[in-house]
Amino acid sequence: MTVLEGLFSGFAQAISLEVLPFLIGGSIFGLIIGVIPGLSGHFAMAMLIPFLYKMEPATGIAFLLAAHATVAQGGGLTAILFSTPGTGQNAATLLDGPPMREQGRGGVAVGAAMTACFLGATFGAVALALLLPVLREAVLFFGPPEIFILSFMALTFVAVLGKEDMMRSMIAGLLGLLISMIGIDNVTNQERYTFGLVELYDGLPLVPVILGLFAVAEMFDLFVKGGSLVNKQHETLSAGETQKQIFEGIRIAFQKWWLVLRCSAIGTTIGIIPGLGSAPAAFIAYGHAKQTSKTKATFGKGNIEGVIGAEAANDAVEGGALASTVAFGIPGSSSMAILLGGLFILGLETGPDMVTNHVDIVFIMIFTIIFGNLIGTIFGMFLVNPLARATSIRASIMVPVLIAVVVTGAYAAQGSLFDIIITLIFGVFGYLMKVLNYSRAAMLIGYVLGHAVEKNLYLATQLKGPLFFLSPIPATLCLITACFIAYNIYGFIKDRNGD
Amino acid sequence: MVSKQKPMANQSFDSQETRRIALELASLVLIGFISLCALVIAFTYDFSSSRPLFVILIPLVALILVQIYRTMKQANAETSLDVVKAALGGKVSDFAVSVKFFILLLALLVCIYILGHYAGLMLAMFYLIRVHGGESMKMSLMVPIITALALFALFELVFSIELFQGQLYRYFAGYRIW
Numbered sequence: 001m002t003v004l005e006g007l008f009s010g011f012a013q014a015i016s017l018e019v020l021p022f023l024i025g026g027s028i029f030g031l032i033i034g035v036i037p038g039l040s041g042h043f044a045m046a047m048l049i050p051f052l053y054k055m056e057p058a059t060g061i062a063f064l065l066a067a068h069a070t071v072a073q074g075g076g077l078t079a080i081l082f083s084t085p086g087t088g089q090n091a092a093t094l095l096d097g098p099p100m101r102e103q104g105r106g107g108v109a110v111g112a113a114m115t116a117c118f119l120g121a122t123f124g125a126v127a128l129a130l131l132l133p134v135l136r137e138a139v140l141f142f143g144p145p146e147i148f149i150l151s152f153m154a155l156t157f158v159a160v161l162g163k164e165d166m167m168r169s170m171i172a173g174l175l176g177l178l179i180s181m182i183g184i185d186n187v188t189n190q191e192r193y194t195f196g197l198v199e200l201y202d203g204l205p206l207v208p209v210i211l212g213l214f215a216v217a218e219m220f221d222l223f224v225k226g227g228s229l230v231n232k233q234h235e236t237l238s239a240g241e242t243q244k245q246i247f248e249g250i251r252i253a254f255q256k257w258w259l260v261l262r263c264s265a266i267g268t269t270i271g272i273i274p275g276l277g278s279a280p281a282a283f284i285a286y287g288h289a290k291q292t293s294k295t296k297a298t299f300g301k302g303n304i305e306g307v308i309g310a311e312a313a314n315d316a317v318e319g320g321a322l323a324s325t326v327a328f329g330i331p332g333s334s335s336m337a338i339l340l341g342g343l344f345i346l347g348l349e350t351g352p353d354m355v356t357n358h359v360d361i362v363f364i365m366i367f368t369i370i371f372g373n374l375i376g377t378i379f380g381m382f383l384v385n386p387l388a389r390a391t392s393i394r395a396s397i398m399v400p401v402l403i404a405v406v407v408t409g410a411y412a413a414q415g416s417l418f419d420i421i422i423t424l425i426f427g428v429f430g431y432l433m434k435v436l437n438y439s440r441a442a443m444l445i446g447y448v449l450g451h452a453v454e455k456n457l458y459l460a461t462q463l464k465g466p467l468f469f470l471s472p473i474p475a476t477l478c479l480i481t482a483c484f485i486a487y488n489i490y491g492f493i494k495d496r497n498g499d
Numbered sequence: 500m501v502s503k504q505k506p507m508a509n510q511s512f513d514s515q516e517t518r519r520i521a522l523e524l525a526s527l528v529l530i531g532f533i534s535l536c537a538l539v540i541a542f543t544y545d546f547s548s549s550r551p552l553f554v555i556l557i558p559l560v561a562l563i564l565v566q567i568y569r570t571m572k573q574a575n576a577e578t579s580l581d582v583v584k585a586a587l588g589g590k591v592s593d594f595a596v597s598v599k600f601f602i603l604l605l606a607l608l609v610c611i612y613i614l615g616h617y618a619g620l621m622l623a624m625f626y627l628i629r630v631h632g633g634e635s636m637k638m639s640l641m642v643p644i645i646t647a648l649a650l651f652a653l654f655e656l657v658f659s660i661e662l663f664q665g666q667l668y669r670y671f672a673g674y675r676i677w
Contacts, residue, residue: 167566174559175530178537181552190548193537216604223600224593396632397642400624404646407607408616412660417612424604431597436523454551 003359007129010363013058014371022059023368026066027375033067034074045339057346058364064342065368069121070376072278072314076113077380080106080307082402083218089278089314091444092286094214096299096306103302107242111249112304113311114377116260119253120312121373123264124271124319125366131323133355144459145468149477169442172433176443179204180450187458199418208410208419209447212426213433213440215406220431222395246381253308259289260312267313271320278314279448283441285313318369326354326362518591520574521582527570531563603627615665617647 013019045068055063075090080097093113100109182193183203194200253260263285270281289309290299299306325339348354348361355362410423433440460468469478534556541552586594603623610619621643629639654660664672 167562167569171559171562171566174555174562177555178534178552178559181555185544185548188545188548190545192544192548192552193540220597220600224596394632394634396628396634397638400627400632401642401646403604403607403627404620404624404643404650407611407620408650408654408662411616411662412654415660417608417663420608420611424601424608427604428601432522432526436519436526457551458547 006359006363009360011367013360014062014364014367016058018056019058019062019364022055022063023066023371024375026063027070027372028379030067030070030372031074031376031379034071034076035078045342055346057348057361060342060346061361061364062368064339065365066372066375068339069315069318069369069372070380072311073114073117073373073376073380076117076311077110080109080113083214089282089317090310091210091214091279091441092282092310092314093307095286095310095441096301096303099300099302100304100307105245105302107245108249108252108304109307111246111381112253113249113307114246114380115250115253116263116308116311117315118373118377119257119260120264120267120314120316121318122370123261123312124268124316124322125369126319127265127268127316128319128323128326129363129366141473143463144456145464145471145474146477148453148456148460149469149474149481165437168437169439172439172442173446176446176448177450177453178446179209180447181454186455197418199416203451204422204447205414205419206448207414208422209426210444211406211410212423212428213430213444215402216423216427217430217434217440219399219403219406220427221434223399225395249304252304256305256308259292259305259308262292263289263309263312264316267316268320270313271317272323278317280445281317282310282314283445285309315373319366322365322369326365517574518582518586518593520570521580521586522594524567524570524574525583527563527567531560531567534560534563603631611663611665613666615668616662617651618665620650621647 014023045064072089076093076097079090079093080101083094083098083101097109097113100106180203182200184191184194184201191201266285266288267278267281270284271278286306286309289305290296290303293299293303293305295303295305322339343349348358406423407420410419411417430440432438433443460474464471468474537552538556538560541549541556544552582591585591603626607619607623610622613619614622624643624646625639628634628642629636632639650662654662
């Protein structure tokens with residue numbers, strides 16, 4: 001099958017009456033899952049896996065992938081409106097989304113975020129279509145040394161994100177790395193800081209850590225301060241005003257097309273590398289948006305470029321992640337691993353066979369990502385008004401309801417009461433960090449990258465010895481990282497001298 | 500030569516900044532102690548398992564010490580200690596409210612463990628809304644019931660996830676492990 005034949009066949013199948021209802025159903029399901037804190041993309045996909053046994057390949061792929069595609073959109077809505085990331089990949093949106101809401105510009109943030117999501121996802125999908133043959137060669141050049149250095153590169157952005165006080169950001173980042181070391185060491189089978197608790201053998205679960213750091217910490221804050229999620233001085237926007245703001249957000253997102261393109265490219269590139277995923281991509285894109293912005297000082301205080309950059313990247317990741325999964329059978333994330341399992345259930349095999357003989361399937365995936373995000377965007381915009389109104393509910397009602405949802409989400413992820421305990425512990429920790437101005441984002445990125453850093457460092461030293469970073473690609477990445485650090489130190493010194 | 504000043508020394512612990520500094524100092528000391536313990540424990544692991552821990556913990560402990568030094572420069576230890584004592588004595592309102600909320604969350608966990616997910620949540624929500632929030636009885640009953648029903652519909656019916664039923668239910672269902 002030629003690429004052109006695959007394209008037309010894939011498009012025809014994606015909009016057929018057999019597939020389209022499942023695509024729409026999956027998109028709405030994913031959006032709802034995304035809105036609920038603690039339930040993420042891999043949860044949405046895992047829930048749908050049992051249904052695949054009774055489905056045709058095209059229907060099953062559309063259902064599964066559409067659910068995954070819109071999760072980030074739902075998560076973005078929750079992040080902006082409730083300061084609670086619906087999913088881990090929306091953590092970067094927390095940096096500028098909630099401050100915009102507090103300024104009474106929540107609608108603008110949502111409009112821009114949804115549009116950036118759609119554009120980012122479309123970029124990723126198109127990139128997958130265009131680069132699939134080339135990527136097959138390129139990904140093979142990325143072994144453990146390259147991934148380690150790339151992870152290290154992402155960690156350097158931690159320092160940038162906490163530029164106001166690098167010391168605190170570094171402490172937070174290192175603490176994140178430290179907690180990622182809890183559990184059984186995959187290489188030596190050594191238990192580390194498990195204290196004999198079976199629940200800690202697989203390490204600290206991601207969902208409770210995120211819920212604690214961001215959701216419960218916010219509840220603490222709200223409980224102490226009282227009031228509503230929106231500052232009292234800002235009136236709740238009318239439905240008409242919200243819609244007006246959403247369209248304003250859409251307009252701004254299109255106006256910042258160059259930023260969307262660059263951040264989408266970052267997302268797609270990060271997505272190609274197995275093991276990194278959406279959260280680091282969003283943080284890297286956020287760092288890039290901040291670095292290249294003319295209004296750096298307003299980042300973290302409600303800069304729309306921060307929202308656009310992070311959201312564009314975290315949806316663009318899918319195209320890249322799908323590329324390595326489909327072409328090489330290398331799942332870049334837990335969601336992609338579930339997708340791979342789903343493809344096996346549907347009787348499909350990844351690898352060269354998929355790229356040559358089943359190009360139509362690849363294009364169904366591509367169109368599912370595009371249409372799924374479009375459907376998610378449209379439905380998400382309809383959901384904004386009730387959600388926005390919810391932010392004006394009093395803390396005395398909001399806190400108990402959100403706590404109930406968070407606790408249930410923490411339990412439901414693995415069916416463990418231990419996860420609720422972890423959520424509460426990290427809630428206290430997150431609240432302390434918030435009060436003391438320590439970067440929770442830095443801690444999260446350290447935690448997210450911890451495993452990748454350790455595993456790839458070990459493999460890199462085993463494969464290429466202690467000087468593995470002198471190989472051409474790692475050396476280039478090191479050089480870029482060093483220049484980046486030097487540039488930031490230069491900026492810091494310049495700012496201080498300026499003061 | 501500029502004399503060394505202790506700018507926060509004369510401030511009372513009612514000052515928000517003094518309280519924040521005291522809280523940061525107390526937190527850093529606690530985290531530093533935990534990190535030191537983690538470092539000591541790391542020596543008991545195989546070298547290949549402890550190597551990344553050393554890479555993380557040595558700079559972490561050093562950074563915490565530097566941060567403690569930086570924070571100490573902003574306030575004298577005596578004032579900070581007074582603030583900590585006052586906080587532990589319940590005289591710092593924000594701290595007292597935070598501790599109260601944490602105790603409420605622990606109570607929620609105990610309720611879930613004994614009564615089950617839905618009953619535990621409803622009880623805790625009722626307390627928070629009615630007793631702490633001072634809302635009307637109608638609202639205090641309506642919100643927990645609607646929330647529990649919505650969670651039941653979503654998790655049990657839609658996702659087929661059985662939430663924790665509680666030790667009490669298990670006891671009467673015949674699971675008597677004690």
